[in-house]
Amino acid sequence: EIVMTQSPLSLPVTPGEPASISCRSSQSLLYANGYNYLDWYVQKPGQSPQLLFYLGSKRASGVPDRFSVGGSGTDFTLKISRVEAEDVGIYYCMQAMQTPTFGGGTRVEIK
Amino acid sequence: QLQLQESGPGLVTSSESLSLTCTASGGSISTDNYYWGWVRQSPGKELEWIASIHHSGQTYRNPFHLSLKSRVTMSIDTSKNQFSLNLRSVTAADTAVYYCARHTVYYYAFDVWGQGAAVTVSS
Numbered sequence: 001e002i003v004m005t006q007s008p009l010s011l012p013v014t015p016g017e018p019a020s021i022s023c024r025s026s027q028s029l030l031y032a033n034g035y036n037y038l039d040w041y042v043q044k045p046g047q048s049p050q051l052l053f054y055l056g057s058k059r060a061s062g063v064p065d066r067f068s069v070g071g072s073g074t075d076f077t078l079k080i081s082r083v084e085a086e087d088v089g090i091y092y093c094m095q096a097m098q099t100p101t102f103g104g105g106t107r108v109e110i111k
Numbered sequence: 112q113l114q115l116q117e118s119g120p121g122l123v124t125s126s127e128s129l130s131l132t133c134t135a136s137g138g139s140i141s142t143d144n145y146y147w148g149w150v151r152q153s154p155g156k157e158l159e160w161i162a163s164i165h166h167s168g169q170t171y172r173n174p175f176h177l178s179l180k181s182r183v184t185m186s187i188d189t190s191k192n193q194f195s196l197n198l199r200s201v202t203a204a205d206t207a208v209y210y211c212a213r214h215t216v217y218y219y220a221f222d223v224w225g226q227g228a229a230v231t232v233s234s
Contacts, residue, residue: 054220096219
């Protein structure tokens with residue numbers, strides 16, 4: 001089983017400031033086709049998770065440009081260029097290289 | 112726009128079976144391109160993929176959670192645009208919010224989720 005580790009656990013951010021979330025996998029997620037089999041999700045308060053990015057860097061429909069991703073292999077990052085109040089929630093990474101497993105989540109909150 | 116809605120009992124007695132149904136609206140589950148799955152979230156714990164089913168009946172279950180895999184059955188009813196999860200011999204460890212979700216046949220990207228069904232297992 002591929003283990004996904006996220007950091008930090010909690011991320012207090014001032015509105016307008018940037019935020020960065022790290023995700024590490026216990027095995028490489030880089031597939032032979034050149035894609036990283038990694039997704040990012042956000043679970044806003046009281047809601048279901050929603051897809052942000054898939055196949056490493058493909059943006060899901062409706063995801064604002066202030067969100068970006070980076071990394072390859074075993075180390076990945078989700079960045080928010082300027083945090084807005086609506087970005088509050090728990091962010092999860094999930095590997096899709098094998099049987100899907102999720103990271104423990106990073107809670108983004110407004111200072 | 113496709114929507115998914117879970118339904119089922121909110122309270123199940125330990126050792127009994129849990130049955131949840133997901134009803135799709137605004138789209139058909141009979142499409143070849145998608146699998147229909149279940150993901151659960153235990154209180155304070157990570158999200159966990161349970162299993163997925165295709166309209167053909169082909170089913171994949173999480174192989175790493177052996178006790179879960181042996182108790183899970185999925186079914187699909189295309190005439191009702193529904194798919195279901197049956198979990199036998201539940202324990203308190205099965206208390207969770209259960210989400211139904213869609214992903215493609217090519218890749219596990221859950222792009223449509225239900226609102227979730229909270230299930231408590233009581234003794």
